[in-house]
Amino acid sequence: MAAKIASGAMKSLGSIRRDFAPWLDQAAVPFIRFEAVTKRFGGFEAVDDLSLSIYEGEFFALLGASGCGKSTLLRMLAGFEAPTSGRIVLDGEDMADIPPYRRPVNMMFQSYALFPHMSVEKNIAFGLKQEGMAKGDISERVEQVLKLVKLEDFAKRRPDQLSGGQRQRVALARSLAKRPKVLLLDEPLGALDKKLREETQFELADLQYQLHTTFIMVTHDQEEAMTLADRIAVMDKGRILQVATPAEIYEAPNSRFVADFVGNVNIFEGKVAAATGDRVTIATSAGRKIHVASEVPVVAGQAVSYVLRPEKLRISAEPLSGPNVLEGEVWDIAYFGPVTSFHIRLDDGSTVKVAMVNATRQGPLQLTWHDRAFVQFDEDAGLVLTQ
């Protein structure tokens, strides 16, 4: 609910791709539909009464901690697991009785699952052979996808003669070779080191843009989900908490869990002291009054939390003007290069996190450990949440 309100209120937080937002179009028909899907393993509910629509051409990410049910959802779509109840519809067709080898989806496995006894070429051709494609067409297609992942010179090699990054590309090429309607990616970049992961992220996004294939990715890495996906579903305990664009998830989370799971956040818990229109005064449990703007209607006495991203605060050694000025002591400083993160112990005993962009080389602040510091945020810097 909150997501809907937020997307209405914040028009600028749309898709990264201009003019691509089929989920806002009432007339658009979803390409994949999970309808009240539940999956139980023994007594454990991996997926709990989950409904979700994904549109053609979307790059969709399922984000959550391990054990949240995201991989089970992917495996059900691939056909390796059958839902305990509910329905999965792909391109208008109920998938219930269709075995994995007849589904128009292909999966890139977390372990890559390359056949160790076959060359790169044979690995990629494997799926095409099952289709009964003619020999000449197969070699043409293999060449084509190898070019796509820039591995033309490695066709004759065996998987054990490739580096981790090259194996990842072969796995990707193999899953794309059959031109599936949907490509499923299970932690596609999980096994790569940080530098390679960043490079590959952009290549993956480019590839999806070129091919217009629907991509569904499972990941526990919020940065990966934010960089790649058109929309993200944040999952916990087999349920979806919020489905929205990366910007909405970050700037307009619908619950404390989502706000806390994605990125860093300050959470002020408290009760509404006064509310006039969208102006709200919150009495925090630490005994402070903050003045904020609320996008959701609240009434006096209601328990709410105010979530505030660290980079939305200003910090200074000198007293600051404006609403919501907090004062405290510098407790911790972490220098990351592009940003510096401060932990300020406020005089009321609570701690706030402040991130400052290092826009100049010298750094504008002379703050160090145990200095007095002033922190300020505007009324619309954060978000009032009721759940």
Next chain:
Amino acid sequence: MTSWRLTKFNVVSMVFGFAFLYLPILLLVVYSFNASRLVTVWGGFSTVWYRELWNNRGLLDAAWVTLKVGLISASVATILGTMAAIALSRYKRFSGRTLMTGMVYAPLVMPEVITGLSLLLLFVAIDLDRGFLTVTLAHISFTMCFVTVVVQSRLMSFDRSLEDAAMDLGATPTVTFFQVTLPLIWPAVAAGWMLAFTLSLDDLVIASFTTGPGATTLPMKIYSQVRLGVTPEINAVCTILIAIVSVGVVAATLLNKRRLVRQARDERLAAGG
């Protein structure tokens, strides 16, 4: 790791150990080339007993029977044993799994006399004429479990996502088995076959119980001849058997070694990035 050096003590224990194991076999091989008819008296080098052997129809027939029984029973046992191994390692939760595991492994520890006797009783009960067929069936039933053990241990380290990937790419379960699973577990299946073949080759007890006229195996023939006195021909036959078994063992070791070398290389590459 402690460094491992050839001290005098180590050399002596090694010599004694190997001598204890292989001296009798070596003696047998040497005496098979003895020119003398007396088994324990050296009369100069000769291959006469190998030529004699060639003319000994009884021994040759027995060898042929043994070879046929070994080839057929090892092949059938490998198919059945591999199937059992797959069922046991794949389907973790079917009713009677524990019972089946126990039943598959029981022949490993069952005294051969009991296996032989019970098979004999069965064949008598169902009125099956004892001969080539019954020996072969008996050998299938007692070598199958060895194949299962070998193949199952390989399947434990098998990455099941490979099979998922094959099916995801459109391969039916049958195609997946023959094009992905089998080629990867093949060394274990081959090792199982060789084990089954060797076991069948030197079995005396179970064959004695279950065979009939016209299907005397080589171990039975040798045993009955030895009771009348050891002839140098027996030494020659045994030397040939040892040669066959050695070739099998060396081949199995090389197969295994190749796999280990490849595995080590994979790990090195994976570690290197």
